[in-house]
Amino acid sequence: SQQGEEDPQALSIQEGENATMNCSYKTSINNLQWYRQNSGRGLVHLILIRSNEREKHSGRLRVTLDTSKKSSSLLITASRAADTASYFCATDLPGSSNTGKLIFGQGTTLQVKP
Amino acid sequence: KAGVTQTPRYLIKTRGQQVTLSCSPISGHRSVSWYQQTPGQGLQFLFEYFSETQRNKGNFPGRFSGRQFSNSRSEMNVSTLELGDSALYLCASSSGLAGGPGNEQFFGPGTRLTVL
Numbered sequence: 001s002q003q004g005e006e007d008p009q010a011l012s013i014q015e016g017e018n019a020t021m022n023c024s025y026k027t028s029i030n031n032l033q034w035y036r037q038n039s040g041r042g043l044v045h046l047i048l049i050r051s052n053e054r055e056k057h058s059g060r061l062r063v064t065l066d067t068s069k070k071s072s073s074l075l076i077t078a079s080r081a082a083d084t085a086s087y088f089c090a091t092d093l094p095g096s097s098n099t100g101k102l103i104f105g106q107g108t109t110l111q112v113k114p
Numbered sequence: 115k116a117g118v119t120q121t122p123r124y125l126i127k128t129r130g131q132q133v134t135l136s137c138s139p140i141s142g143h144r145s146v147s148w149y150q151q152t153p154g155q156g157l158q159f160l161f162e163y164f165s166e167t168q169r170n171k172g173n174f175p176g177r178f179s180g181r182q183f184s185n186s187r188s189e190m191n192v193s194t195l196e197l198g199d200s201a202l203y204l205c206a207s208s209s210g211l212a213g214g215p216g217n218e219q220f221f222g223p224g225t226r227l228t229v230l
Contacts, residue, residue, distance in 0.1 A: 033218065040202060042118070042221035088157065098217045100147030100162035100208055101170040107156065 006089060006105040014113050019076040021108040023089030024069075030097035032065055034074050037086045037107070046074075046087075079112045086110070116141065118207050118222035126228045132193040135225045137205030139186050145169070145210025146188040147219065148180060151202040160203075163188050164210045192227075200229045 007022045025032070031050045035043040049056045049065045049072070056063045062075040076083055086109045090102040119138045127133050139146050147170075148160040159172040163182035180190040186207075192199055203226075206219035 031217070035219075035221075040224075040226075042204060042223045043206075043219075045218045045220065048218055092217060096170050098211070099164070099170055100145045100206060100210065100217065100219060101159050101172075102147075102217070102219065103159065104149075104157035 006087075006108045008108060009106065010109045010111075012111040012113065013079060015079060015081055017079055017112075019079050019083070019110055019112070021074045021087050021110070022071060023073070023105050024071045025089075025091050025103075025105075026070065027091075028094055029067075029091045030094070031092060032063075032072050033090045033102070034061075034063060034072075035088045035090060035104075037088065039085075043088065076110075079110075081112050081114045084110060084112045118205060118220050120203075120205050120222040120225050122225060123223065124226045124228075126230065127195050128230050129195055129197060131195050132191060133195060133227060134189055134191045135203055135205075135227075137188045137190075137207075137222060139188070139205075139207030140220055143207035143209055143220070144186055145208045146182055146186060147206045147208075148188070148190050149204040149206065150174075151204060151224075152200075157204070160190065162210075169210075195229045197229050200227060202226050 033048045034046040037043045060077045065072045086107045088107045089105045121136045145164045147162040151157045162170040166182045177193045182188045202224045204224045205222045
């Protein structure tokens with residue numbers, strides 16, 4: 001079963017607006033990552049946040065992590081048409097931390113209209 | 115550094131056939147993981163190889179197998195193909211070192227497999 005559940009499933013905004021996507025997971029984690037996928041192609045790593053971190057920034061991206069609620073959010077500020085993509089959260093599981101075994105959420109499809 | 119490469123990019127097979135997909139990781143990466151992506155099930159972990167040994171395995175039937183060579187290149191094989199095996203198969207590589215800074219995965223463009 002999926003570890004991560006993402007909300008919303010789809011999001012449509014205007015260029016310049018902010019986009020927020022949420023991810024919830026079920027078990028304890030070592031770290032949580034966010035990936036972007038453009039139209040059925042490979043995934044691109046965006047940001048990794050460790051379980052002992054609460055917030056992390058990278059350019060226009062801001063990620064928060066609340067381990068007590070088992071949830072994370074990804075905020076994209078001042079969105080651009082090029083941000084149109086699907087966004088996935090991914091977690092590792094105890095026993096397979098720092099390995100290639102990630103559990104992905106179902107993803108949020110973001111459309112940014114010019 | 116060159117990115118992760120996967121071959122072939124597209125493949126059409128018929129039920130009952132078998133298929134082999136190839137993945138070349140980023141130079142220096144020792145971990146290669148495989149994922150299956152379908153509209154219904156999303157991204158599902160197949161298995162991971164590290165230094166030629168399978169380190170992790172997902173919940174897929176034995177028809178799905180893989181291996182890793184001494185140069186870290188990896189192949190996955192699916193035997194007795196079923197219609198439900200139609201998917202995008204993604205390969206990812208990382209340093210794979212336990213206790214490292216994190217397990218950021220670098221993905222290839224994928225192989226689109228269609229089973230008729």
